[in-house]
Amino acid sequence: MQLISTHASPSPRQSFGHFLAGIAGMALAAALLAWEPAALATRWHPAALAAVHLCALGGLMPVMLGALFQFVPVACGLSLPDAGRIEWLRLAALEAGAVILATGFVQGRADAIAAGGTLALASLAWSAARLLRALHAQPASTALPRAMRRAALALAMTLALGGVLVGILRLGGELPFLALVDWHAQWALAGWVGGLILAVAGVVVPMFHVTAPYPARWEQLTRALPWLVFAAGAGSLAAQRWLTTVAVAALCALAAGFGVLSILRVRASRRGERDAFHYGWLGAGLFALLAGATGLAAQVAADPRWSVAFGVIALGGLGGITITVMLYRIVPFLIWLHWQRANRARARLPLLHQIVPARPQAWQLGTEAVAVGGLALGAFLPETVCLAAILLFFSKSAQFFLVCRAIREFSARLRVLQALPPRPRAAH
Amino acid sequence: MTFPDYLTTDHRACDELLGQLRQHANGADWGAARTAFDALRHDVLAHFAAEEEILFPAFEARTGMRQGPTAVMRMEHEEARDLLEDLAQAVAADDREGVRGHGEALLILLQQHNMKEENILYPMGANVAGPDLADWSARIIARREAP
Numbered sequence: 001m002q003l004i005s006t007h008a009s010p011s012p013r014q015s016f017g018h019f020l021a022g023i024a025g026m027a028l029a030a031a032l033l034a035w036e037p038a039a040l041a042t043r044w045h046p047a048a049l050a051a052v053h054l055c056a057l058g059g060l061m062p063v064m065l066g067a068l069f070q071f072v073p074v075a076c077g078l079s080l081p082d083a084g085r086i087e088w089l090r091l092a093a094l095e096a097g098a099v100i101l102a103t104g105f106v107q108g109r110a111d112a113i114a115a116g117g118t119l120a121l122a123s124l125a126w127s128a129a130r131l132l133r134a135l136h137a138q139p140a141s142t143a144l145p146r147a148m149r150r151a152a153l154a155l156a157m158t159l160a161l162g163g164v165l166v167g168i169l170r171l172g173g174e175l176p177f178l179a180l181v182d183w184h185a186q187w188a189l190a191g192w193v194g195g196l197i198l199a200v201a202g203v204v205v206p207m208f209h210v211t212a213p214y215p216a217r218w219e220q221l222t223r224a225l226p227w228l229v230f231a232a233g234a235g236s237l238a239a240q241r242w243l244t245t246v247a248v249a250a251l252c253a254l255a256a257g258f259g260v261l262s263i264l265r266v267r268a269s270r271r272g273e274r275d276a277f278h279y280g281w282l283g284a285g286l287f288a289l290l291a292g293a294t295g296l297a298a299q300v301a302a303d304p305r306w307s308v309a310f311g312v313i314a315l316g317g318l319g320g321i322t323i324t325v326m327l328y329r330i331v332p333f334l335i336w337l338h339w340q341r342a343n344r345a346r347a348r349l350p351l352l353h354q355i356v357p358a359r360p361q362a363w364q365l366g367t368e369a370v371a372v373g374g375l376a377l378g379a380f381l382p383e384t385v386c387l388a389a390i391l392l393f394f395s396k397s398a399q400f401f402l403v404c405r406a407i408r409e410f411s412a413r414l415r416v417l418q419a420l421p422p423r424p425r426a427a428h
Numbered sequence: 429m430t431f432p433d434y435l436t437t438d439h440r441a442c443d444e445l446l447g448q449l450r451q452h453a454n455g456a457d458w459g460a461a462r463t464a465f466d467a468l469r470h471d472v473l474a475h476f477a478a479e480e481e482i483l484f485p486a487f488e489a490r491t492g493m494r495q496g497p498t499a500v501m502r503m504e505h506e507e508a509r510d511l512l513e514d515l516a517q518a519v520a521a522d523d524r525e526g527v528r529g530h531g532e533a534l535l536i537l538l539q540q541h542n543m544k545e546e547n548i549l550y551p552m553g554a555n556v557a558g559p560d561l562a563d564w565s566a567r568i569i570a571r572r573e574a575p
Contacts, residue, residue: 207539272450351529
């Protein structure tokens with residue numbers, strides 16, 4: 001029996017380190033797009049490939065892992081023991097791998113792509129193995145652990161295909177490279193990022209917005225997600241285009257369905273607040289809906305610009321906005337919780353919405369959403385790319401500053417609280 | 429009704445009361461906010477009492493685990509009680525910012541707590557109760573609804 005406590009979670013500082021590294025990774029991706037706005041002319045542009053990997057590997061991934069360190073013990077009752085310094089080494093390897101990989105794409109150097117890919121793969125293989133081991137350690141009696149297992153398996157598939165692609169680049173081979181690239185991207189975007197968002201939203205949206213749960217039938221439908229990703233790739237590898245089209249259309253319908261269901265639920269929230277958390281989840285729902293629409297257009301239309309628009313919306317919109325809105329809940333709450341537990345003196349603490357101030361939160365979230373929208377539009381109107389990328393860079397930099405300041409305040413106040421004498425508790 | 433279903437429904441009812449409190453406070457309707465807070469405090473404390481006096485001792489007696497999940501749940505109940513005290517002060521002082529801050533902290537604390545109970549502790553409890561499930565449920569419901 002695991003101890004179902006936040007005490008069973010790794011230290012908050014470890015998660016904070018992952019969050020800051022991830023925000024910096026996303027800012028770096030935005031800076032790259034501002035430096036090379038032509039990147040969004042095609043999904044195969046070297047700078048587009050570099051930006052995608054900076055955003056996904058160096059940006060979204062560390063934030064997702066840092067959040068999972070805290071979320072898995074609470075939501076699934078599974079212990080993820082603190083791996084200490086190894087986690088910091090793993091994070092450094094992931095970030096270095098993402099940067100080397102991106103440099104390799106921009107400079108067209110296969111050796112750098114292979115080196116960066118291998119470094120990132122080694123780092124993530126450790127995380128995926130640890131997560132899968134924890135998730136399989138106990139029977140999955142509820143929907144959440146089952147959904148998280150599916151997402152973790154999708155991560156494993158993403159990594160395996162990434163390894164194959166690196167192998168082809170280094171050693172050559174007769175494998176269908178482009179079909180494997182597509183499959184790698186599908187497992188990463190739909191299977192891992194999409195699957196994890198579906199799993200987490202299934203719990204977070206009803207409980208934290210005080211609204212209706214997703215329909216039971218919806219949870220059953222989402223179980224098809226990894227099979228659809230499998231079918232999409234199998235159809236492509238076997239030159240059965242109809243199978244790929246049907247599977248991708250079903251994946252797009254899932255994304256759009258998730259968007260509509262989430263928007264309806266958040267709009268009916270009885271939480272009693274209309275803040276960044278409220279509007280952020282509405283935005284995530286809208287981006288899911290748009291991801292479904294643009295993903296379908298990319299599959300059926302001959303115009304390759306839809307693929308670019310879809311990639312920006314799915315990765316920067318659905319992935320990025322969901323992560324931002326969750327960060328603004330996780331960071332203040334973790335800080336408050338650890339202060340509260342150290343607060344034996346019952347000293348007055350800052351209010352939750354003052355730890356990362358509510359108004360700058362809302363501004364940052366809003367500018368991020370506008371910037372991602374501008375980048376998606378940039379697939380059709382290239383002149384918007386540079387401005388949107390600059391806006392995204394400043395938005396992510398502002399977020400880095402806000403989170404950094406909160407973490408610094410956390411450490412300073414924690415030391416003070418730990419030094420204060422305890423106040424006797426009133427009897428309840 | 430079995431206790432997992434009953435207590436889960438009760439979690440949602442408390443969430444609704446907390447939402448009402450925050451809505452009234454944001455609208456500066458302090459009379460309605462106080463009414464919502466009184467109902468919230470009563471229901472949350474009665475819910476905790478049903479768990480601490482009936483469910484947790486029965487679970488501990490049946491499993492022999494006294495320092496396991498029930499200890500964690502008791503600790504989190506204490507944290508929620510502290511927050512209810514903070515909220516009481518904010519409501520008494522017509523302090524909108526205080527209600528916003530303590531209310532959000534209580535919501536997140538209760539939701540992560542409820543997640544553990546609903547996903548782990550209640551299913552385990554129902555499992556170890558076995559044929560005594562109806563008896564456990566009746567005693568828990570009676571304690572929760574005691575005046």
